Amino acid sequence: MGKQNGLGNVVGNVREVAGKMVSEMIEAISDSELSDAIAILKNDHAKVKALFAQADALSDTAYAARLKLFKEIDAALTLHTTLEETIFYPAFKAKTERNTDERDEVLEAFEEHAGAKDLIAKLERLDVRDETYKAKLQVLGEMIRHHVEEEESVMFPEARRLLGNDELERLGEQIAAEKRKANEANGKPAGAKRTKAAAKPRPQAARSKRARTRS
Numbered sequence: 001m002g003k004q005n006g007l008g009n010v011v012g013n014v015r016e017v018a019g020k021m022v023s024e025m026i027e028a029i030s031d032s033e034l035s036d037a038i039a040i041l042k043n044d045h046a047k048v049k050a051l052f053a054q055a056d057a058l059s060d061t062a063y064a065a066r067l068k069l070f071k072e073i074d075a076a077l078t079l080h081t082t083l084e085e086t087i088f089y090p091a092f093k094a095k096t097e098r099n100t101d102e103r104d105e106v107l108e109a110f111e112e113h114a115g116a117k118d119l120i121a122k123l124e125r126l127d128v129r130d131e132t133y134k135a136k137l138q139v140l141g142e143m144i145r146h147h148v149e150e151e152e153s154v155m156f157p158e159a160r161r162l163l164g165n166d167e168l169e170r171l172g173e174q175i176a177a178e179k180r181k182a183n184e185a186n187g188k189p190a191g192a193k194r195t196k197a198a199a200k201p202r203p204q205a206a207r208s209k210r211a212r213t214r215s
């Protein structure tokens with residue numbers, strides 16, 4: 001029994017480390033390096049799936065680690081679903097007609113987001129030591145995996161056909177720009193005092209190099 005638990009812990013640790021490595025590798029790919037909206041959204045999917053894989057590998061009583069992972073999942077999903085609902089889905093929906101499979105697909109995607117958000121809101125309010133916390137997080141993971149699978153196997157190929165590569169590239173630029181804005185806003189809390197060094201203007205050359213790498 002003890003031996004089995006020991007082996008279980010080793011397997012759990014290996015899965016956790018592998019999940020972290022995948023997250024870091026995906027994190028290293030910036031949105032500006034990705035070709036279009038679908039590539040950016042798929043990269044988000046891979047990142048969030050890796051976070052759920054890390055959560056699945058945790059022991060029952062790893063409360064602090066579970067809470068930390070949920071916070072990362074919450075932030076990633078909140079940003080991703082907002083960008084899909086405000087940029088990608090409306091563009092896709094505009095190309096579909098009522099009572100078609102494509103329209104059903106996007107309407108279903110909105111409803112799946114709403115279901116996931118309800119569960120996220122419950123987890124935000126719940127104590128991580130609550131007996132149902134782990135089950136709720138697992139169900140959220142299952143909902144997201146199902147949603148991602150449908151998007152990637154059905155909606156994204158349809159989007160490529162309906163929107164075309166140029167429009168997908170344009171939407172990708174829009175998504176990447178909104179993500180940059182959101183990340184910058186999170187990195188600089190409102191009301192934070194600027195230090196002298198931070199207030200000092202950066203040399204023009206450094207600024208334009210940064211702008212070039214982002215474009």
Ligand SMILES: [Fe+2]
Binds near residue numbers: 045080
């Ligand atoms: Fe998605």
